[in-house]
Amino acid sequence: LAETAVGVREMSKQLGRTRVRSHIQNVLIVTKARDNRLIKLTRQLALYLMLKPRKGGRGMVVYVDAQLRTSRRFDAAGIQAEHPELFAPFPQRRASNSSFSSSSSKADNDSISEGQLRYWTAEMCSKSPHLFDFVVTLGGDGTVLFTSWLFQRIVPPVLPFALGSLGFLTNFDFADHESVMDNAMDNGIRVNLRMRFTCTVYRTVGGECTRRAIKKGETGEIMMKNLDKGGWEALESGYPPHDGKVGAKDKEIKCFSTQPVESFEVINDLVVDRGPSPYVSQLELFGDEHHLTTVQGDGLCVATPTGSTAYSLSAGGSLVHPEIPAILLTPICPHTLSFRPMLLPDSMELRVCVPFNSRSTAWASFDGRGRVELKQGDHIKITASRYPFPTVCADSQSTDWFNSISRTLKWNERERQKSFV
Amino acid sequence: LAETAVGVREMSKQLGRTRVRSHIQNVLIVTKARDNRLIKLTRQLALYLMLKPRKGGRGMVVYVDAQLRTSRRFDAAGIQAEHPELFAPFPQRRASNSSFSSSSSKADNDSISEGQLRYWTAEMCSKSPHLFDFVVTLGGDGTVLFTSWLFQRIVPPVLPFALGSLGFLTNFDFADHESVMDNAMDNGIRVNLRMRFTCTVYRTVGGECTRRAIKKGETGEIMMKNLDKGGWEALESGYPPHDGKVGAKDKEIKCFSTQPVESFEVINDLVVDRGPSPYVSQLELFGDEHHLTTVQGDGLCVATPTGSTAYSLSAGGSLVHPEIPAILLTPICPHTLSFRPMLLPDSMELRVCVPFNSRSTAWASFDGRGRVELKQGDHIKITASRYPFPTVCADSQSTDWFNSISRTLKWNERERQKSFV
Amino acid sequence: LAETAVGVREMSKQLGRTRVRSHIQNVLIVTKARDNRLIKLTRQLALYLMLKPRKGGRGMVVYVDAQLRTSRRFDAAGIQAEHPELFAPFPQRRASNSSFSSSSSKADNDSISEGQLRYWTAEMCSKSPHLFDFVVTLGGDGTVLFTSWLFQRIVPPVLPFALGSLGFLTNFDFADHESVMDNAMDNGIRVNLRMRFTCTVYRTVGGECTRRAIKKGETGEIMMKNLDKGGWEALESGYPPHDGKVGAKDKEIKCFSTQPVESFEVINDLVVDRGPSPYVSQLELFGDEHHLTTVQGDGLCVATPTGSTAYSLSAGGSLVHPEIPAILLTPICPHTLSFRPMLLPDSMELRVCVPFNSRSTAWASFDGRGRVELKQGDHIKITASRYPFPTVCADSQSTDWFNSISRTLKWNERERQKSFV
Amino acid sequence: LAETAVGVREMSKQLGRTRVRSHIQNVLIVTKARDNRLIKLTRQLALYLMLKPRKGGRGMVVYVDAQLRTSRRFDAAGIQAEHPELFAPFPQRRASNSSFSSSSSKADNDSISEGQLRYWTAEMCSKSPHLFDFVVTLGGDGTVLFTSWLFQRIVPPVLPFALGSLGFLTNFDFADHESVMDNAMDNGIRVNLRMRFTCTVYRTVGGECTRRAIKKGETGEIMMKNLDKGGWEALESGYPPHDGKVGAKDKEIKCFSTQPVESFEVINDLVVDRGPSPYVSQLELFGDEHHLTTVQGDGLCVATPTGSTAYSLSAGGSLVHPEIPAILLTPICPHTLSFRPMLLPDSMELRVCVPFNSRSTAWASFDGRGRVELKQGDHIKITASRYPFPTVCADSQSTDWFNSISRTLKWNERERQKSFV
Known part of the structure; x- marks a missing residue:
């Protein structure tokens, strides 16, 4: 009996740290669609992901907030003028990620003829989460909470980028977004299954x-x-x-x-x-x-x-x-x-x-x-919940959490006495 | 992946509540050997366990503290005079409880010719825990801690009787010891594997x-x-x-x-x-x-x-x-x-x-x-630890813990305003 | 310098415990005017205070909530029928209590021709607090807070009776109201000046x-x-x-x-x-x-x-x-x-x-x-505030507060282990 | 009654902030006599105080720890060689500071023929505190506590210099010691009477x-x-x-x-x-x-x-x-x-x-x-205690305490979110 208990403990531990290597093709970007600064960064990130060729030959399919379709600052028309190839129909694979996929739906069929730049709506998130292999958030912890709100059932793995200070949930710095994304694509990711x-x-x-x-x-x-x-x-x-x-x-x-x-x-x-x-x-x-x-x-x-x-x-x-x-x-x-x-x-x-x-x-x-x-x-x-929230963790995951609480809460910090020379 | 997590959670939950039905034959009684009042109760409990016939025909084998061998208050000689049958050699089964047994040892061989009343030493607890199918403690939480101290490796299931107020670990009232013991023998027990x-x-x-x-x-x-x-x-x-x-x-x-x-x-x-x-x-x-x-x-x-x-x-x-x-x-x-x-x-x-x-x-x-x-x-x-501490839980186990903290700590209690008239 | 500090400390201490002996004649009773049970008790208390002769020959002048003027349960008409002498004009002394008095006002003049049972309004409390020598509250701590709310400037000494359990502020039991009131009249009172x-x-x-x-x-x-x-x-x-x-x-x-x-x-x-x-x-x-x-x-x-x-x-x-x-x-x-x-x-x-x-x-x-x-x-x-809130304290005042927090909050209480036998 | 209470409050407030202008002549320096670094600073401070002429014509009389009498690092002989005038007998005034003086003693008489550099012992502090008009401490909060330990009865005003970080009790920076001391001599001091x-x-x-x-x-x-x-x-x-x-x-x-x-x-x-x-x-x-x-x-x-x-x-x-x-x-x-x-x-x-x-x-x-x-x-x-501990306060005394707790304890501080530009 005791041995089984040890086994279960070990299994739980492993489970929280599985490295998932999967073919990531469809990325959803969540951000505050009303913040002009964030729109520019969203555009920059979307372009990077769509343009950089991956294993499949072309770049990735990127879903941005449907509110950006007509945003002057996002300037979808400008993207099309500059990179018409991104708007060529993109052959969608049948099933996204085995763990998160479900049966194909009307939404899937619709998307067959679309290009690499697409638009998401709240309804798509709640009804067809399997459309997305991966979610990237730009903003603070609030944006991650909003993502949890969007996906009331199955949630794709979420990679949260912080702008400015890192938060509890936003443990990647946007300044490193290129290397972080490349690393995730090339080497797979580790996820924490956060309980909801x-x-x-x-x-x-x-x-x-x-x-x-x-x-x-x-x-x-x-x-x-x-x-x-x-x-x-x-x-x-x-x-x-x-x-x-x-x-x-x-x-x-x-x-x-x-x-x-x-x-x-x-x-x-x-x-x-x-x-x-x-x-x-x-x-x-x-x-x-x-x-x-x-x-x-x-x-x-x-x-x-x-x-x-x-x-x-x-x-x-x-x-x-x-x-x-x-x-x-x-x-x-x-x-x-x-x-x-x-x-x-x-x-x-x-x-x-x-x-x-x-x-x-x-x-x-x-x-x-x-x-x-x-x-x-x-x-x-x-x-x-039966639907945990998978967040991508950095490789130094075990101490990530300690760093975040020291940094954000000043946990157990005290001014060290400066000594006099 | 998420489904596996749910499975593991379910498994952990079950594990903590397994009902073990096993052939319990050798019971060890732990108590403060210097407290006269407790010696009397130990004698009473030992007699009950040894005399009441169980499935195997005779009563159980009971180990008491070796310090009681010469205790006037425990009066082993008096027991022998009154119940000579308890001192007839007792056929020991080969392996006690599959989960906790290990290979036979010299101690096993020694015991073959002994009767139903035997004496335990700290060394037997630490070296040959498989000799005992079951541990009963008489006293407060301190006696349970002492039992953990005695069994530094494998621990048999522990059933803690409280004298007076129930404690956090002592959730059985000694006043009910006969029915509690009979029920454990007849229907098996549920154990909590407490982490050490x-x-x-x-x-x-x-x-x-x-x-x-x-x-x-x-x-x-x-x-x-x-x-x-x-x-x-x-x-x-x-x-x-x-x-x-x-x-x-x-x-x-x-x-x-x-x-x-x-x-x-x-x-x-x-x-x-x-x-x-x-x-x-x-x-x-x-x-x-x-x-x-x-x-x-x-x-x-x-x-x-x-x-x-x-x-x-x-x-x-x-x-x-x-x-x-x-x-x-x-x-x-x-x-x-x-x-x-x-x-x-x-x-x-x-x-x-x-x-x-x-x-x-x-x-x-x-x-x-x-x-x-x-x-x-x-x-x-x-x-x-690889050696958890199994405590027997009452059937109302899920609320046992709440009762113990309300009772012992007055957790979240406040004098309710008495109304007038 | 240090000696002065000691002196001030001593003075502060004395100040909080002054015994005031004064001619108390006009008593105001505060209670929840909508609670039927309380109306009956108010009637009982008012009658006691008005009927019992004091030094001046007659009983006291009692002010009750103006809402009771027409209350069937309070039954002012019934009081008048039974005790017509209470409604004879009462010679009002010129200044009530030297510490709390101020110049005479229109309200004073009006009252000359009134009897012993009078009615207070919120306006009288805020504008003419010197009309009242003494306030008695019936109810819980909330009623005392309400009294503080009524008297936004000078506050007469307040004697709070608890119905049912005593509270933090209500340290007198209504069951003892006769002896408490008699004692206050005969021997004077001690007040705590509570800061506002x-x-x-x-x-x-x-x-x-x-x-x-x-x-x-x-x-x-x-x-x-x-x-x-x-x-x-x-x-x-x-x-x-x-x-x-x-x-x-x-x-x-x-x-x-x-x-x-x-x-x-x-x-x-x-x-x-x-x-x-x-x-x-x-x-x-x-x-x-x-x-x-x-x-x-x-x-x-x-x-x-x-x-x-x-x-x-x-x-x-x-x-x-x-x-x-x-x-x-x-x-x-x-x-x-x-x-x-x-x-x-x-x-x-x-x-x-x-x-x-x-x-x-x-x-x-x-x-x-x-x-x-x-x-x-x-x-x-x-x-x-320049207007502290004087509450009457019991003679055992120094430990009153400890009793109230032990009683009401169970401060530092723990179930004592019952011993067995 | 209430007005008196307001008066006492006001008086207490004033008392804590009295500015004392007095003729300060005898200064005692407390420091850790075993710390070499501190011995050098003590020497520097003592020289400054003894050499700078004050109203009375000469500098001040300085008492240092008797352990320094033979310290090579303190080098009393060197001081004498360089400044023989400091060792000329110093005419002691009869009573130091009216608030803290008491009758003259043998120690007083002894000191008549001494120069400006003198040595204190623990016994002098406990028995003849009136010898000293003023205490200066060099070190951390521990040195101030030690000073309280030395003066078990009357305590002269204490001015605590911090080396390195300021502490709760050490609110003057040693770097400013010249201006702080001059200001205290010229303009008098304010003291807090800290309760003991x-x-x-x-x-x-x-x-x-x-x-x-x-x-x-x-x-x-x-x-x-x-x-x-x-x-x-x-x-x-x-x-x-x-x-x-x-x-x-x-x-x-x-x-x-x-x-x-x-x-x-x-x-x-x-x-x-x-x-x-x-x-x-x-x-x-x-x-x-x-x-x-x-x-x-x-x-x-x-x-x-x-x-x-x-x-x-x-x-x-x-x-x-x-x-x-x-x-x-x-x-x-x-x-x-x-x-x-x-x-x-x-x-x-x-x-x-x-x-x-x-x-x-x-x-x-x-x-x-x-x-x-x-x-x-x-x-x-x-x-x-009847013997409070007077500490010199800076002029910004009312916020001194807040600064010290923010600085030393990081009270209510949180990393402010850096925003991303």
Whole structure:
């Protein structure tokens, strides 16, 4: 048994560092399409990738933001005038990358007659991710988060270039883009599979249900029964009884049916807070259908290890290496002195509920986006996603993360005393 | 690739919860042999296990502490007088439990002619762990730590009974010992494989070596070369250069050969601190041969997830569920404001070095025992152990841990406002 | 010099514990006028105070909330029917309490012909605080905060009764109200002068001003000049220069005139945060006209020692005894690892500015009330108030505070290990 | 009443910033007498002070460490050879500085015939502090702490010069020593009166005493009676009773007489910890004779505001401006999750006791010095000292402290994102 455990550990380790050598042909470039400076750099990068001949004879197929189609600064017409050969129809191979491909689609067929410069839309990213072998981002960490937002299901490997200072997620310097890209094409890449969460919002429907939940008198734990296939029962808060009053009776509590209404993939965190409400939020937290605790305070941050350097850190969470399979539970300004942050196994299914007796509603945001109001009785289910986010890592990957936290957070730095001569 | 990752996650999850049904025959009881109250309970438990007939016809073989052989309170003679049948030679099966067995030894042969009541010594635990199918502990968490100390290599499954309040590791109440033991025998057990660390102490030997290490001018990183097979080079501390003085030169630094002198398995933590020294300790921390950071303060705690509720918690670390494969790095009263606790993958190999230029030595303790002085140039290597510590878990295991932290730490508890009338 | 310091310390100590014996005649009762349960208790307390004869011969004059004038539950008509003597004109003494009195007003004259049961309005509290010798609150800490809100200038001594659990501010149990009130009348009271802050909101007016501020090149400090009497200049944020680039030039920066628009007295805290904005707030903090630091994060809490058990505590601040003359500066989820909470002397004048280059506006709340938006260029000035909040303390006052934090926060409590047998 | 409070606040504020213009004639220089580099600088400073003529006609009288009398590097003989005029008898004025002088002593008489270069000993500092009008320190913060150690009673104003980086206490750069000294002589100085603590060690004497203490059944509080004038009763620990078991009986507990044995003045902190013991320390904390709490963990730090940037900060305490009259109570790695650091009024008298039932002894250190073992029954009393430590402040004093914490601790600093052009 123990040997198997060692084996699994070894396997996990290897998995995070696989070098993938594949035929990369279709590259998508993500950037802020409204930033003039970035448009120029996008043009420069696109030209480099399209013009430099690769194994297949021609350069690569590059997808840029559809908003650039008519951008004067991007000047697609100018590219066509200067490099007409890029616009000759490009023979598309049938399947892009074995790990990420799926069946061919209408989009594939359309692209057969296109040239090397193409335009992507958000819909293509969400519906046909297999069109792209590779994603390059230009910008800061925000651009990488936006990429995660675009690809709500399968995500191609992402190579993030930083402009200016390197960030947590942007560990390649744009100044080196030519050598970095050439190296990736020639020698393959290593990817980190960063965990994402699938966050599903459940809302109360219909009237009071006939099903019931039991609040155990002795432990205060709430036992669910008759769990619906699709829905789930939101509950009044369950308080641990005081002073070990043994013998308290079990109690049936009313509950409502809920059903899933929308779902988000996050790479950093889900934050549930009181929003503009002046009142403290009260949230009930369940893990694998058991009541874990009641959160009273400004809210709760549920973060991935990747997100451990984001909001969770501000709220007092530990720094967690992205390779660790864990869920970070970090309270935001909690009302108790003893609500120390906690890490749970990534196999656990969490639910954050706004109880029926809450004074106010709560607000959820997903990687800082998509602020959604949760009414009394609503809840969010959080599970490790089936669609991780693969980021290309530098060869010095094992210390990359340390460098990024020292650089960006000044982690454990102190002015060294200068000595006097 | 992503599917494989999901598979591995699932496998890890299952692994931690395997139900083992095996023929348990030889049970070892660990307790504080000097506590009179505990001796009485040990006697009671031993009699229960030996007398109740099991599948094989007779009861079980029970090993108690060799110190009890002559204890008046344990009164072995009284047992023999009352139950002579227990002292009839007991036919020993050849291999105890397939997962934990190894080749037969002299100890095995000796035991052939013994009865059901036998005596264990520390040496038997460390050299012949396969003699025991099962370990029962009576006492608090300290007794479980002591059991880990006894079994420095393979550990049989451990079932910890608490006397009085349940602890983090002692999740079975002695009051229920009969039903708990019967259930384990009849239905098998589930075990948690708790990670341990192997901590190896390296000490400086001989004169200055001819090998060299390079301190990179630009990054301050220390690159090792000519790493010895058995030993390792301890270093002067590597400072990140100030103010981005680019172009600083690489520098050879003197280093000494070190060699391993002793090794400890810990289930909670390794703590390196300044001991009685009034001076701040300065420690250099390396991960996979790269310099990670310099620790200035009272010291450093390197803890397993199991140890996250022990010293690491006092020093400000997060609570970490025991199933998460991670190493906790928690500074003890650090001198910088920004030394937030950190979690590293359990696949990383850590080294904690006392640099040559340190003003004082440091002291290491292993699960709070075995205080060892580390001189300038010495270091300790920490790796995930090949010998995890299997603890029997209750069926409600997933919430066991939450209950223990609420109960023992009052985690996130607050006096609820009593309302009037 | 040193002896003087000792003298001042002693004097401060005495001051916080003066026993005031005064002729208390006019008592104001504050409670939540919409809570039926509280209305009944208010009636009960008012009758007790009015009926029990005091030194002057008759009972006391009691002011209740004007909303109760027509309350069926309070039933003023019923009181009049049962106790007509209470409604005989009551000879009002000329000055209530020497420390808190001021010149007589129209309200005084009106009251000459009234009986013992009178009605207060918010306007009377803010404009004629000298009408009341004493305030009694019924409810929780919130009711005491509301009383502070009512009395924006001089505050009569406040005796807070708790219903149910005692709180931080409500240290008298309503169950004892008869003996507590009698004791206060007969033996006088001791009061704690709790510090309040005066928070003044300044808003940008008019166009760009002709005055200037200087940003020092070398230190990054912003030096103000031509400070207007009434207004103050809000600033672009001042960054400490990087890497000790010595010789950076001073720079004039544009600034706008601001003028005070409203002012609040707070007893707990001023909180400036990002409100519903998804963006991090950026605030510039000045102390005595010098730039102290830039706050990036969810916001900033500026708390009195009394407020150290409220929001500041949730945000990570220390517990501060109410007698200490200090201002607590506690960041809310700051973006840096090193923003440790800080205490400043109560003699310092703080300003929290929303800089012109801030991405978003900020929101201020005063003791959790009066949410006000701060636009770019606006700021809030915080100074120790000239109007402290006198609360009656129990005789065991020195340990009162410890009891309240142990009771309410479970400060430093841990489940003691129960021993077995 | 309120106006008086405002007056006291104002007075305290002024007091901390008094400008003292006095006739400074006798200067003492403190430095590490074993550091060769420092000896040279001491010589340079001494010569400057002795040679430059002041109002009185000649230069100043300078006291250097008696260890330098025979130092080759200091070369007193060389000074005499070059400047024989310095060794002419110097007419000593009768009283140095009115605030710090006392009656004349034998030392005074001795000095009449001496020249301008004199030698100080530790005994002179402790017994005749009035000999010195002014102290100059050369070195780091440690040298200032050493100065506090030398002057256990009255302390002359201290002007600390830093060599290399400025520290918390060393806010003058030695490079400017000529202008700083001239300015101090010509224009007088401003001093901060930094609070010190008087820490008195009490040890158990004799057999069991006949006096008694009462442990209140209902509250767990321990009431002292028959407090000895000189001694004090150390106690068994007092536990708050569980679960509000009302009606528990009062209990007499045995106690021993203790008597004071030694006393230390500290400017930073008193630290009581477990020293080399592997066991957790258990300390009982009393404030003004009431039991406040039980400290379980590595120990307790009791710090002045000046010490808030030293060990207290490492242990998690807040930053406290040196002008605030408060005592910082910061637990060291406490065993409870809820032991938030706390600030108490400087008028409170604290006692830290090692209870009789403690498993191990504890160790106390005073500003990091004088490690003393506390046995079961011993305790330490901490009170604000009658002998504050006056340090000279720069004119920009109000922001001095902020600069020092930003500079030395990188408080609230973050790498600003460099933007890409």
